[in-house]
Amino acid sequence: MMFAPAPFLLKDVSVSQVMTQVCLALIPGIAAYAWLVGPAILVQLAIASATALLAEAAMLRLQGKPLALFLSDGSAVVTAWLIALTFPPLAPWWLVVTGTVFAIVIAKQLYGGLGQNPFNPAMVAFAVCIVAFPALMSQWPSVGLQLSLKEQLDIILGIAPRVDALSGATPLDAMKTALKLGDGGIDVAQLLANQDIFGNFAGRGWEWVAAGYLLGGLWLWQRKLITWHVPVAFIGALVAISGALWLYNPAQFANPLFHLFSGGAMLGAFFIATDPVSGCTTPRGKLIFGAGAGLLAYIIRVFGGYPDGVAFAVLLMNLCVPVIDLLTQPPIFGMKDKS
Amino acid sequence: MLLNLFKFKGGVKPPTNKTQSVGLPIAQAPLPSKLVVPLHQSIGGTPRPVVQAGDQVLKGQLIGEADGWISAAVHAPTSGTVVEVAMHTQAHPSGLDALCVVIAPDGKDEWIARETVDYRSLTPEEVRERLQQAGVVGLGGAVFPTHGKLTPAKTVPMDELVINGAECEPFITCDDLLMRERAEEVVRGIGIFRDLLRPKKVLIGIEDNKPEAAAAMKAAVDALGEPFLVVQVPTLYPAGGAKQLIRVLTGKEVPASKRSTDLGVQCFNVATAYTAWRAIAHGEPVVSRLVTLTGNVAEPRNYEVLIGTPMDELLKLAQPHPDTDGIVMGGPMMGFLVPQPSVPVVKATNCLIAHSERLFPPKAPEMPCIRCGSCAQACPHELQPFEMYWFARAKNFGKTQEYKIFDCIECGCCSFVCPSRIPLVQYFRFAKSEIWAREREKNAADQAKARFEFKQLRDEREKAEKAEKLAKAAAAQAAKKAAEAAAAAPATDGAAPVAATPAVDVEKDAKKAAIEAAMARAKAQREAAQPKNTEALTPEQQRVAAEIEARRVAAHLIDPEPAAPPAGEKAE
Secondary structure, three states, X not given: XXXXXOOOOOOOOOHHHHHHHHHHHHHHHHHHHHHHHOOHHHHHHHHHHHHHHHHHHHHHHHHOOOHHHHHOOOHHHHHHHHHHXXXXXXXXXXXXXXXXXXXXXXXXXXXXXXXXXXOOXXXXXXXXXXXXXXXXXXXXXXXXXXOOHHHHHHHHHOOOOOOHHHOEOOXXXXXXXXXXXXXXXXXXXXXXXXXXXXXXXXXXXXXXXXXXXXXXXXXXXXXOOOOOXXXXXXXXXXXXXXXXXXXXXXXXXXXXXXXXXXXXXXXXXXXXXXXXXXXXXXXXHHHHHHHHHHHHHHHHHHHOOOOOOHHHHHHHHHHHHHHHHHHOOOOOOOOOOOO | OOOOOOOOOOOEOOOOOOHHHOOOOOEEOOOOOXXXXXXXXXXXXXXXXXXXXXXXXXXXOEEEEOOOOOOOOEEOOXXXXXXXXXXXXXXXXXXXXXXXXXXXXXXXXXXXXXXXXXXXXXXXXXXXXXXXXXXXXXXXXOOOEHHHHOOOOOOOOOOEEEEEOOOOOOXXXXXXXXXXXXXHHHHHHHHHHHHHHOOOEEEEXXXXXXXXXXHHHHHHHHHOOOOOEEEEEOOOEOOOOHHHHHHHHHOOXXXXXXXXXXXXXXXXXXXXXXXXXXXXXXXXXXXXXXXXXXXXXXXXXXXXXXXXXXXXXXXXXXXXXXXXXXXXXXXXXXXXXXXXXXXXXXXXXXXXXXXXXXXXOOOOOOOOOOOOOHHHHHOOOOOOHHHHXXXXXXXXXXXXXXOOHHHOOOOOHHHHHOOOOOXXXXXXXXXXXXXXXXXXXXXXXXXXXXXXXXXXXXXXXXXXXXXXXXXXXHHHHHHHHXXXXXHHHHHHOOOOHHHHHHHHHHHHHHHHHHHHHHHHHXXXXXXHOOOOOOOOOOHHHHHHHHHHHHHHHHOOOOOOOOOOOOHHHHOO
């Protein structure tokens, strides 16, 4: 007699469906990115994906786990895409490979693989690389730099020299440096209006990449793949602290809109802090996690040593997840009055 | 009259698959070749068989009598001959055997004399007793003896009586058809429950995907002039769970640790109300029930089926397709594959689904949990299934209890939505059974420990008493010697003048010792003569005891008592 436990009916869902939809949701942001910097980002996405799948396959093989089942779950590709999207688009190929291998092998598989990693693997990769290779991780293409696919490939593959033209800064970095150099003599409003690197409300071009992530994130929420808690708390906390300081001194602190659409804020709010494996699971826990990540991201990017703080903020909050989850268990059916 | 409905959190919307089996009216299933009627068909005790092989029985005749308060009688589903009272495989996932009365029908289907009474002329105690005698149990699936739920709590006023016609499980339509076709008798049955519990309100909850049933119930309620409220509740599995329906209709949440009556509410299934009415007003005990035959069949339909009908024989009526590879009893969310197709229909059998891989494709391989929380969002009891899964897998059962595993109603919502296809409910059943097993073991160990400690205590006491006795005997001996010496002393008068004064003391001591020795002897005699509890019986009692012993030996329940106790037992 066969054994098959109830329920016999199952909803048509799977891990690979979830991961595929996360990738789909990244496409508006990726499209804006490609429009901004050219095909280099697609090359990086391809390099990261291939590396992630190879590293995952090797680790699965070592553990004797079924390759096809786990490679097709899509989780490695999501990690790869987040790495490619957070690294500089013209970073040398080996930097992306190093970050991806570190993410998959150390941050994910050595902790037990899918579902077991306490830290977001893509953010581990970012943190490791920005600490180990700070210069390379800070080389962003200058605004308006127009390179052909061949030229970009040559730079990524190390065939062409890494010319100064592409060692630009991110809008966040530019803002921070200008304010520091100006030493109180420079006004944020002036900077935003005069410097070419700034666009309508944040970094030129980058603001539309962030808008693309926002669009994809809203779609994820509408598809019920993420709940509202983390993005709302993340954005709420970021707006609250940046708004408070901006109101306090608009000359020295950028407005909330600038912060929301700069750096990794949108990607972090919808795609990174919402990672279920390394994030909180209870509704209140998700609020705390999101708000903590948003606050820390702001503090690090404005007062810290790095141009952006999303990666470190998420990793720091990952550390707190077990405690937050434990302390925010919701009351169950029929037990709401007592607790 | 409008009722403000409440919502319960979670729930899922599986495809209902109900339309297949509602097209045709209820049909009477023909008499099967044999009926295998299990004695244990309700929560609680196992009824005692009151028939034996060879007995002629009539339809409705008592074959198993309730063995306690939470136990319900079992009856012959048709007239015929008792073939045997023996162990047969049950419709239970374990595939274990249980004691059944097997009846060969005589084809006459001849009823016992049925007494029709007006229940209003009976006291509540009499009504409850009649329900127990008629084997009325909860037909929604839990099969709890109905009479046990018909006593209101002493301290809490009964606010609402909830009647469950929600029938939220996919595929099942027997309650739907019952309400459509026999609404009047259902409503009359509810009237009995109402008169016993005296609630302020009676609310009949029916999922809004059954408008015909709701209309029929409404018409019956109006026709009988009852103040019952027929309420259509949103179709959302598991709205038909007693706790969920109570929540939707009253806003009350009954935790696992409480009875619903503690919150002033009680819940019965519509089919239970129907059988209660048939039992009280027509004197018909529960010998049949409605069963939906559906799934991988050509002719899905509801049948009135005799309890004890073999499932494979029954399912043939619906013409199962050739690729049918099993029978699911119950719905696709909480049902189970029966261990053998020939197991009998019982009072809990509301639906049989012919299983095939076409209908229920094999599950994709289990993946690791990604903590997506879908299960927590789907859980109608607001539990954290992925946490319980984590700890159940690690066999950390204490933690599963901290996460309230015993509040899990095993509705299957979590498994239904899990993208990693983890059979979560299986893990929870495993954890619960392990916890129960450990509790049993612990109780047994505690008892053994208590027994051992008591034995040790007794041994020590006996040893102490023995030592005391010996000491006294030795003292007596010494005193005797001393007395003899003292008696000899006067003969050598003058030789030991100094001994004269102590001699008085010695004499006194000797007397005392003699008394004590006598007391000790008497005590020892008393103890030796202490009768066993099997002695000092009247000859009549001894004869009965011997007969019992002989029967037990004959039934191989015990080994014959050995003439002499085995060596091992003599150690003490």
